[in-house]
Amino acid sequence: MSAKERILQAAAVLFNEQGTGKVSTNHIAAAARMSPGNLYYHYKNKEEIIEAILDRMHAEWDPVWTLPDEPVTRKTLHDRLLRNFEILWEYRFFYREAVALLLADERLKRKHVRMTESRMQDQERFAHRFVVDGVLRFPEGSADVRKLITACWIVANNWLAFLEMNGEAVDARSFGEGLELIWAILRPYLTEGETG
Template identity: 30%
Template sequence: MSDNKGKRTDPVVQPSTRERILASTLSLFNQKGPEAVTTAEIAKAVQINQGNLYYHFRTKESLVLALFSRFEADALALVKEADAVEGADSKAYAGFLRKWFSLVWIHRFLFRDIPGLLAIAPGLRAPILMVSGGMRLSVDVIFQRMEDADLINVAAEDRKTLLTNMWIVSTYWAVYLGLQEGVHDLGPQHVHWGLSQVASLLRPYLSPKARADLEAMLSELFT
């Protein structure tokens, strides 16, 4: 039996009240949508009073903007990861697409409820445009790397249209499901459906190797 006398254990770091507020708000927004969640519900979930909640976040808009800031940081980290990919690694590029949709799943209220979000948080419009522009630029760079590695072949006149359509589908697929199919409670299968729609746009332009890696990625379902 080992003797633990004299050994120090690192204290468990508890999340701050602000972090707990954001975690509970994200969960509630994902479950019910921002418009249906009250500040009283958030305070109850965090087990604090509303005065304490208002100390950290005075409005629902400030909560939305803080959560979007987290999403933005995660998206930028994903872009940096993609920048480190070697040119001919088609499996890594397919993985980048999957990781983007995993990020969408974590922050799904941002995509499912975007029309209502802009009414709650008008200040969200500028950050959305900034992230949109940055992500589209990054995907354009990835396309160029894939073309240089003979993994994709897109005519110059079609490239901008393809990038635009990919962004539209990857951003608004959840809105489509809500409006056209009546799906408001998103599950992993719906995220996989959105991923498959974007993949269908790419598939005709991919080399056999890149297409095989794309299909292998699609065979793994979200959980």
């Protein structure tokens, strides 16, 4: 594994465990088994490390919200949401402290805003596809679709933090429970043809 790689890996693990505030570049260097000098040779500061980690997170996200060729089903949504939770867990430090991190780094903030916008668009396309393929049905001209998507987005992004905050252990089962929250929101709009 390359040095750059080791840095990102070590940093992500430490950030997830302790939060970005408690983890110094010296800690990261130690965990990646290299000197601070070397760490700074590869990344010019802590912000740059965080940005690089965020880039990876978004790279992992890309395939999650691209539309498949074949028709979508409930299972499609289920699988994508599950994968979504896995990624959120892998990089959980980020959404835990997102506002503070973005507040401290204007450049990161602009990047994140761009990424979120395009991801919301993907999701709207996704939702539309579910209507076309007969999985979801919304009342005529309902202005709520966007709101429902936003609500689902917020729930999905903060479910794991919610568990952590309330001292609950997080494991594979937790992802399923998060999914059920999304289903609970969408239940009234599911067509009756299929099951769970």
